[in-house]
Amino acid sequence: MTWRNKWLQLAILAIAIAVLPLFFPSGYYYRVGALIFVNALAVVGLVILIGYAGQISLGHAGFAGIGAYACALAPEHLGLHPALSPVLGAVVSGVLALLIGRPILRLKGYYLAVATLGFGILVSMVLTNERALTGGPDGMQVADLGLRAVLRDLGWRLSGGEFWYGASGIVLVLGAWIALNLFDSPTGRAMRALHGSEVAAATVGVDVARQKLRAFVISAVYASVAGSLLALQNGYITPDVAGFLHSVEMVTMAVLGGVGSVLGATLGAAILTLLPQVLTVFAEYEQLVLGAVMILVMIFLPQGLLPSIARRLRGRDE
Amino acid sequence: MRNTTASAMALLLALPVAAQAEIRLGASVSATGPAAFLGDPEAKTIEMMVEDINEAGGIDGEQIALTLYDDGGDPNKARTFATRLVEDDEVVAIIGGSTTGTTMSILDVAEDEGIPFISLAGAISIVDPVREYVFKTPHTDRMACEKIFSDMQAQGISRIGMISGTDGFGASMQAQCKDVAGDQGIEVLADETYGPQDADTTPQLTRIRNTDGVQAVLNAGFGQGPAIVTRNFAQLGFDIPLYQSHGVASNAFVELVGPEASQGVRLPGTALLIGDRLAEDDPQYQVVNDYTAAYRERYGQDPSTFAGYAHDAVALMVDAMRRADEIAPDAIRDALEATQGFVGTTGVYTFSPEDHLGLDPSDFRMLEITADGWKQID
Numbered sequence: 001m002t003w004r005n006k007w008l009q010l011a012i013l014a015i016a017i018a019v020l021p022l023f024f025p026s027g028y029y030y031r032v033g034a035l036i037f038v039n040a041l042a043v044v045g046l047v048i049l050i051g052y053a054g055q056i057s058l059g060h061a062g063f064a065g066i067g068a069y070a071c072a073l074a075p076e077h078l079g080l081h082p083a084l085s086p087v088l089g090a091v092v093s094g095v096l097a098l099l100i101g102r103p104i105l106r107l108k109g110y111y112l113a114v115a116t117l118g119f120g121i122l123v124s125m126v127l128t129n130e131r132a133l134t135g136g137p138d139g140m141q142v143a144d145l146g147l148r149a150v151l152r153d154l155g156w157r158l159s160g161g162e163f164w165y166g167a168s169g170i171v172l173v174l175g176a177w178i179a180l181n182l183f184d185s186p187t188g189r190a191m192r193a194l195h196g197s198e199v200a201a202a203t204v205g206v207d208v209a210r211q212k213l214r215a216f217v218i219s220a221v222y223a224s225v226a227g228s229l230l231a232l233q234n235g236y237i238t239p240d241v242a243g244f245l246h247s248v249e250m251v252t253m254a255v256l257g258g259v260g261s262v263l264g265a266t267l268g269a270a271i272l273t274l275l276p277q278v279l280t281v282f283a284e285y286e287q288l289v290l291g292a293v294m295i296l297v298m299i300f301l302p303q304g305l306l307p308s309i310a311r312r313l314r315g316r317d318e
Numbered sequence: 319m320r321n322t323t324a325s326a327m328a329l330l331l332a333l334p335v336a337a338q339a340e341i342r343l344g345a346s347v348s349a350t351g352p353a354a355f356l357g358d359p360e361a362k363t364i365e366m367m368v369e370d371i372n373e374a375g376g377i378d379g380e381q382i383a384l385t386l387y388d389d390g391g392d393p394n395k396a397r398t399f400a401t402r403l404v405e406d407d408e409v410v411a412i413i414g415g416s417t418t419g420t421t422m423s424i425l426d427v428a429e430d431e432g433i434p435f436i437s438l439a440g441a442i443s444i445v446d447p448v449r450e451y452v453f454k455t456p457h458t459d460r461m462a463c464e465k466i467f468s469d470m471q472a473q474g475i476s477r478i479g480m481i482s483g484t485d486g487f488g489a490s491m492q493a494q495c496k497d498v499a500g501d502q503g504i505e506v507l508a509d510e511t512y513g514p515q516d517a518d519t520t521p522q523l524t525r526i527r528n529t530d531g532v533q534a535v536l537n538a539g540f541g542q543g544p545a546i547v548t549r550n551f552a553q554l555g556f557d558i559p560l561y562q563s564h565g566v567a568s569n570a571f572v573e574l575v576g577p578e579a580s581q582g583v584r585l586p587g588t589a590l591l592i593g594d595r596l597a598e599d600d601p602q603y604q605v606v607n608d609y610t611a612a613y614r615e616r617y618g619q620d621p622s623t624f625a626g627y628a629h630d631a632v633a634l635m636v637d638a639m640r641r642a643d644e645i646a647p648d649a650i651r652d653a654l655e656a657t658q659g660f661v662g663t664t665g666v667y668t669f670s671p672e673d674h675l676g677l678d679p680s681d682f683r684m685l686e687i688t689a690d691g692w693k694q695i696d
Contacts, residue, residue, distance in 0.1 A: 028405035031398055129484060131493070137486035138418040138441060139393065160430060161401065230394065235426045238393050238419040276395070277402070280387055284350075 006180045009263050013176055017169040021162075030161030032277060037168035038229045040269035041175045043253045044262055045222020048179055050251070051260035052188060053215035054195030055105065056113045058247050059120025063093040063220040064227030065127055065242025068142075069134060071231040075143040082143045086228035090221045097220035098213065105212045120247045127239040139238030142231045164233040171229060175222060176262050182218075191215050223250070256297055258304025267306050340383040341376075341645050343368065343635070344409030346399040346424060347438070347628070348416040351390035355541070357416040359625035360438055361386060364413060366616055367632045377639050385409060389420050396420035400427040410647050411639075413631045415439050416624075418486060425452045434638075434651040436631040438624070441490060445674040451651055453674045455630040455664055457586075457682060459487075459538075462564045463495035465586040465682040466536060467502040469696065473559070475533040479508035479526035481519065481547055483539030487565050488514075491538035507532055514543055520550050527554060534558050540565030545574040552579035559584060564682070567591050567623050572687055581689060586682040590626040590663045592692050605633075606663050623664075630662030 017037070024030065042064060049055050070089030074080040080088060104115040127134050134140060148163045158166070182188040190211045194201040202208050231237045240246065249272065257268020272290070279286045301308035345364050348357030368384040376382060385407045389396040396415065403409045404427055411434045415421030418441040425444065428435035428451050437444050437454040444454050470478065478499075482492035492511070499506050508529040510522035526535055535558065537547045544566045551560050560583050562571075567587035572580050589602040593610045596603045609629050613621040621629070637660060638653040639645060657669045657676065665681025684696040 026405040028402045031401040031405075035394075035398060131489050136484075136489045138490060139422065141422070161405070234394060234397050234423060236393060236397075236419070236422045240392055240394070240419070277398070280399075 006184070009180060010173065010177055012263065013266060014173050017173065021165065027159055027161045030159070030165040032273065034161065034164040034168045034233060035230075036266075036270045036273045037165075037172040038226050038233070039250070039253060039273050040266040041168070041172050041229070042223045042226035042250050043257070043265040043269045044172070044175050044179050045219035045226070046250055046254040047259060047262055047265045048182065048191075048222070049215045049219035050254055051258075051265075052183065052195065053191040053212055055212055055215060056109075056251075057116040057216070057219070058113050058244075058251065059116035059118070059123075060219065060223045060250055061242050061244070061246035062120040062123035063097065063223035064230070064246065064250075065123050065239065066093045066096065067224030067227030068231035068237045068241045069127060070224075071228045072140050072142045072237050073133070082145045082232065083147065086225055086232075089228050090224045093220045093224035094217050097217045101213045101216040101220075102209075105209065105216060117244070117247070120242065120244060124239055124242040124244070127242055134239070137239060139236060142235050142237055144235065145232050160233070164229075168229050168233070171225065172266070175225075176266070179262050187211065187214060252294060255304060256294065258307040261304065261306050264304050264306030268304065271305075340381045341639065342383050342385065342407060342409040344400075344403035344407055344412045344414075345384065345386040346389050346396055346403065346412070346414040346420070347386070348391040348420060349388040351392065353391035353417045353420075355622075356438070356624045357388070357391070359622050360414075360416055360628035361388070362617055363613065363621065363625045363628040364632055366612065367629065367636075370612065371636060377636060377645075380645070382636075389414075389416075391417055391420065393417075393419040393423040397423035397427060400424040404428075404431045404433055409433065410645055411435070411635055411650055413438070413628070413635060418444070418490070421454075425449060428452060432651075433647045434635075434654055436635055436654075438627045438631060440487070442494070448672060448674050451647075453634070453654060453669065453676075455627045455634065455662065455667075456624075457564065457664065457677055457679075458675065459491040459494040459563075460498060461677070461679045461682065462491065462586050463498050464502065465679045465684065466495075466561050466563075466584075467499065467504050468679070469584065469684050470504060470534060470561070471502060472696075473534075475559070476503055477505045477507050477531045478534045478536055479510070479529055479532040480506050480536050480538065481510040481512065481522055481526065482537070483514055483541070483543045484511050485514040485539065485541070485543075487563075488539035488543070491563055491565075495536065495538060512539075512543055512547070514539075514541060516543065517546065518550065519543075519547050520554065523547070523550050523554055523556075527556060532558065534561060536561045536563075538563050538565075542574070545571060548575045548583060549579050561585060564588070564623065567685070569620060570622070572691075577689070580687045583687045584695070585685055586679075587685045587692070588623055588626055588664045588681075589683060590621065590623055591685065592683065592694055595692065595694070601661050601666065602663065605661050609663055626663035630664050630667070633662055634660060634667060 067089035071085040074085040074088050075082050107115050128137050190206045193206050194208050194211055198208050253268040253272045254265050258264025347360045349361040368382050372381050387399040389399055413436050415424045415437040418439045421437040421439040421444055429449055434451050440456045440459055442458040442460050482488040496506055508526045512519045537544050544562050562583050562585040564586050567585055589606050593606040638650050642649040642653040655669050660667045665677040667676035669676040683694050685692045686695045
């Protein structure tokens with residue numbers, strides 16, 4: 001990826017976010033947009049883990065759950081300002097990823113997938129069963145961020161949808177910028193090297209275990225921040241956010257859009273967030289269509305939508 | 319000539335339709351997913367009732383245009399659909415929220431945008447504290463506990479063992495029952511739980527049996543768990559009464575448990591369950607039997623208690639729309655709050671600015687499963 005390419009990708013993302021609202025017929029589209037950005041943020045984290053470092057995780061919804069419940073619990077129990085809770089969630093997720101990543105990243109392939117899966121399910125079980133703390137399966141209320149009120153005092157009246165569209169859009173651009181910077185950094189190169197071949201990477205002096213762990217922790221922090229944003233904009237959270245299906249959904253989004261590409265990840269998140277909204281008329285067939293889309297993409301565009309299409313546009317020789 | 323006639327006919331037919339406004343009603347229920355046993359009969363009921371009302375001429379000549387979404391039990395989706403209903407479909411009222419989680423997501427949007435919303439979920443936190451635009455039709459868990467405990471008092475029972483599911487319903491009812499037990503002179507001596515997927519509860523029940531002084535067992539839960547508890551209870555040969563919750567008040571439960579093991583089980587249920595046994599002068603006789611007949615004719619099965627919650631929600635909303643000064647969210651909300659003595663399948667509703675549930679424990683009927691079906695015992 002060249003310097004130009006990086007800024008091009010960021011510019012496309014930022015302009016799309018800024019221009020799209022001009023075509024929104026109603027406030028509902030802001031809500032869908034905000035959901036896409038939140039999902040895309042978590043998926044960008046998975047691009048670093050899966051696309052850069054070549055590791056898999058089926059438990060990242062666990063980190064999203066930690067981020068989400070940090071926003072629900074910290075203001076109530078620790079008296080932390082809601083705006084600082086996502087930071088606490090990110091720190092907790094990061095430390096936890098560091099602790100569990102060390103042993104489980106020694107595993108490869110299916111074994112790693114199963115171990116991460118187990119982690120996700122554990123978090124979801126704790127959130128469901130610790131009723132006294134988390135409200136159990138019924139969930140709990142999340143304190144308002146209060147930023148909208150501040151903006152209103154400054155004379156800038158935004159609806160909830162508009163505010164969260166803007167806020168999550170900005171966080172997504174920041175997240176994408178960091179991920180794109182990482183790609184060409186020494187760390188990013190090391191991650192990509194071990195993706196290609198762990199033995200070769202170790203031979204040229206890459207600390208394989210360390211780089212894997214780094215990718216795992218970074219992606220955990222992305223998922224956690226995404227979970228926090230979701231909790232804050234919904235104002236209510238249930239253990240579903242940490243559920244197994246949410247983990248699978250994230251990986252599916254990453255694979256659909258193109259697991260090595262930040263822009264592709266955003267596209268994947270957008271498609272899978274939009275589909276259920278478009279398919280409400282055929283609600284019974286929604287899962288069927290989702291499955292068919294996945295299978296077709298896997299067969300005909302194995303690299304994911306965006307990279308495959310980009311390659312086709314550039315011509316096959318490249 | 320024929321063409322001209324056809325055009326004229328079309329014009330004539332089209333005119334009234336064009337002049338006729340429609341009332342946009344929104345709904346988001348969990349018709350699929352883990353809460354489908356709640357949402358599926360609710361969705362069927364809402365669709366059926368809106369169609370019937372439209373066929374009968376609508377509300378003061380205006381047809382209801384229903385937009386129904388399936389949130390799959392996911393609160394995140396429920397919030398998105400609620401936003402869509404309000405912002406995009408521009409509905410004047412919302413019905414739905416099969417679970418407490420989805421309800422809490424929808425009510426935030428309804429409160430923000432000032433759209434009247436009738437929830438179909440049980441938790442007391444939905445209407446306590448009272449929110450301006452939020453109403454609900456099901457009894458709270460707390461009322462079920464109070465109803466059960468007063469029956470126990472009448473039977474001279476004061477020390478009980480509890481066994482509860484760890485799902486949302488069971489956990490919430492467990493907490494509420496333990497909370498009100500003291501006020502009604504009931505002491506909970508044993509407190510056991512089981513997972514929603516557990517295939518056997520003999521160890522928990524054995525522990526309860528080995529607890530000295532237990533005079534009755536109360537099982538808070540719904541789904542397959544209570545059926546397993548009831549069967550294990552019979553197998554272990556307890557000689558004390560078993561109380562179940564309103565969560566299993568259905569014929570499907572009796573079929574699942576089997577006629578022998580289910581005999582003698584007591585639970586608080588709604589009139590819907592004993593429709594054919596209600597006295598003809600019972601205030602709920604007409605509404606319960608009309609609804610059951612319509613549902614049976616259309617879907618070939620009996621409506622569940624949860625379907626009854628949806629029935630009451632639609633009926634209350636339509637009643638409020640008929641009484642409202644205009645078909646606008648605020649007017650409908652005011653009319654809804656002024657509802658007095660409205661007879662539904664669940665009970666008789668009287669809303670007030672301080673009470674957006676409008677039922678009390680007396681709307682529950684204490685039922686016992688006997689050899690020839692449900693019997694009202696209070």
